[in-house]
Amino acid sequence: MLFPVLIQTTPKILIVLLLLHPNPTSPTCSDDNGFSDPYAVLYIDGKKMGKTHVAKKTLDPVWNFHAYIPLQTDKPISLIEIFVWDKDKISEMKLKDILMIKKDAIQDDFLGKISVPYSQLFNLVHPSGTSLEYDSPENKEVVLTLEKRSVDDNVSGEIQIKFGLTKTGSTV
Secondary structure, eight states: OOOOOOOOOOOEEEEEEEEEEEOTTOGGGOOTTSOBOEEEEEEETTEEEEEOOOOOSBSSOEEEEEEEEEOBTTBOOOEEEEEEEEOOGGGGSOGGGOSSOOGGGGSOEEEEEEEEEHHHHGGGTOTTOOOOBTTOTTOOOEEEEOBOSSTTOOOOEEEEEEEEEESOSOOO
């Protein structure tokens, strides 16, 4: 006699980085050619969970990057962060090809970040803070203003994301 097997799936939060709305008048949003090569990196509680592709030579990148983050009762999520960077060509060069270079010059340019405590995540979409399914008609995309890391950063622009609960999808 065969017995049915109950397979429980861990609920996940699906975070989709849709696109960046930079302020084109910002000096940090473009390279010398007038464009940017932006990408974003997703961190959950300080751990890198994924990275978008580099959108080359654009001021309006569209990423459509999907990250499925498992929700574990024994290890709850505290902080969701997304850092946005401009890929620098010099960071791709081989150091042996460069005679003299400042260490700071080999890093990608910081364009901004968002930091959202998980406890406040669903408040961005629904006034009650109700956790919504990703595909729920009540669930909407959210536009968040990019923040500085320090007072010296020159940051402007917004990032558009959508998030919600799901039981499907692979984990990052």
